Amino acid sequence: MTMDKIHMVDLFSQYTQISEEIDRAVIDCIRSTKFINGPAVKEFKQNLGTYLGARHVIPCANGTDALQIALMALGLKAGDEVIVPTFTYAATAEVIGLLGLKPVMVDVDLNTFNITSDIVEKAITPKTRAIVPVHLFGQSADMEPIMKLAKAHNLYVVEDNAQAIGADYTFEDGTVKKTGTIGDVGCTSFFPSKNLGCYGDGGAMYANDDKIGAALQMVANHGQKKKYHHSVIGVNSRLDTIQAAILDIKLRHLDEYSGARQQVAAHYDEALSEISALQVPVRQANSTHVFHQYTLKVKNGKRDELKKYLAKKGIPSMIYYPIPLYKQNAFKQFYKSTNGLPVTEQLCASVLSLPIHTEMKKEMQEFIIDGVKSFFNE
Numbered sequence: 616m617t618m619d620k621i622h623m624v625d626l627f628s629q630y631t632q633i634s635e636e637i638d639r640a641v642i643d644c645i646r647s648t649k650f651i652n653g654p655a656v657k658e659f660k661q662n663l664g665t666y667l668g669a670r671h672v673i674p675c676a677n678g679t680d681a682l683q684i685a686l687m688a689l690g691l692k693a694g695d696e697v698i699v700p701t702f703t704y705a706a707t708a709e710v711i712g713l714l715g716l717k718p719v720m721v722d723v724d725l726n727t728f729n730i731t732s733d734i735v736e737k738a739i740t741p742k743t744r745a746i747v748p749v750h751l752f753g754q755s756a757d758m759e760p761i762m763k764l765a766k767a768h769n770l771y772v773v774e775d776n777a778q779a780i781g782a783d784y785t786f787e788d789g790t791v792k793k794t795g796t797i798g799d800v801g802c803t804s805f806f807p808s809k810n811l812g813c814y815g816d817g818g819a820m821y822a823n824d825d826k827i828g829a830a831l832q833m834v835a836n837h838g839q840k841k842k843y844h845h846s847v848i849g850v851n852s853r854l855d856t857i858q859a860a861i862l863d864i865k866l867r868h869l870d871e872y873s874g875a876r877q878q879v880a881a882h883y884d885e886a887l888s889e890i891s892a893l894q895v896p897v898r899q900a901n902s903t904h905v906f907h908q909y910t911l912k913v914k915n916g917k918r919d920e921l922k923k924y925l926a927k928k929g930i931p932s933m934i935y936y937p938i939p940l941y942k943q944n945a946f947k948q949f950y951k952s953t954n955g956l957p958v959t960e961q962l963c964a965s966v967l968s969l970p971i972h973t974e975m976k977k978e979m980q981e982f983i984i985d986g987v988k989s990f991f992n993e
């Protein structure tokens with residue numbers, strides 16, 4: 616069987632579905648010459664705030680900046696400890712180290728890949744000031760117990776929502792909130808392959824508290840509230856008007872995009888659950904899953920072989936993440952214990968993400984599934 620080239624993410628096909636609107640918005644923006652802080656930035660801010668149920672949305676240049684600005688705006692001081700999972704993208708812990716804070720890297724839950732309140736509780740010391748849960752691969756960490764713990768210890772919570780925009784978390788009393796709006800600050804990346812991605816770099820922070828919202832805005836804009844009056848050391852981090860215009864269009868499709876990803880995931884589940892050497896993604900009971908990644912665990916130690924086998928058939932797959940952060944040169948200074956973080960070790964050696972995106976054709980997915988099945992049948 617011949618098959619179009621398979622991509623982990625098919626951004627071109629997605630673009631073709633909305634190209635007229637996008638092209639018009641980009642041309643309008645160029646013709647207006649309002650490249651920085653143009654009207655589309657304000658509109659997108661408002662629309663994203665409404666979508667998320669967040670009072671304040673502060674767009675910025677990328678998801679890494681969002682995390683950095685969040686920690687700066689909360690007034691954390693050098694030496695303060697910030698609890699962060701070691702099974703995440705480097706950006707989450709990098710900004711903590713960059714600001715002279717101490718990343719306290721903890722293990723994650725073997726099933727959901729996220730931190731839990733039990734894991735976090737053991738890492739709290741008198742110096743702990745904040746927790747950064749990452750809603751990895753598209754589903755929420757179990758936020759209600761994490762928020763209770765944070766309240767009891769007077770800690771800030773900065774949610775790394777780069778991979779889970781649009782996911783819903785349900786509290787015990789039935790209240791539903793979007794991920795990123797539960798803690799003090801939510802941080803998002805609009806990197807092109809993200810569930811809500813722009814055509815370059817972009818990011819945003821969101822908050823419900825007015826003081827925090829104002830502090831985020833101020834830090835993102837050179838520490839100034841009023842032009843040329845700089846109250847604190849800040850940064851220059853903005854979302855370009857063109858990117859805001861693109862995101863505003865794509866935001867209207869976000870729920871539909873999440874639905875398409877969920878359908879692909881359900882079909883993978885159905886087809887691959889029968890393979891005993893594989894663990895399909897486990898769902899967190901009180902979160903929806905927006906499947907930024909569809910990540911399998913390969914339990915027979917043959918993950919790397921499977922990856923190579925699929926590649927030979929033209930099926931891409933990715934390992935998110937191959938090396939625990941606490942073992943990386945940049946981060947090992949922050950991990951002194953000799954115990955290690957065994958769940959992360961196990962995950963780094965066994966996870967494999969399959970192609971998933973909003974334009975996956977049935978026959979393409981069947982081809983991928985057949986490829987995976989044939990590896991285990993050989």
Ligand SMILES: Cc1ncc(COP(=O)(O)O)c(C=O)c1O
Nearest residue numbers: 677678679704706777804805806
């Ligand atoms: C979990 C996580 N946090 C932060 C980031 C950083 O986002 P950006 O690449 O927009 O700086 C990413 C992006 O890959 C991410 O996956």
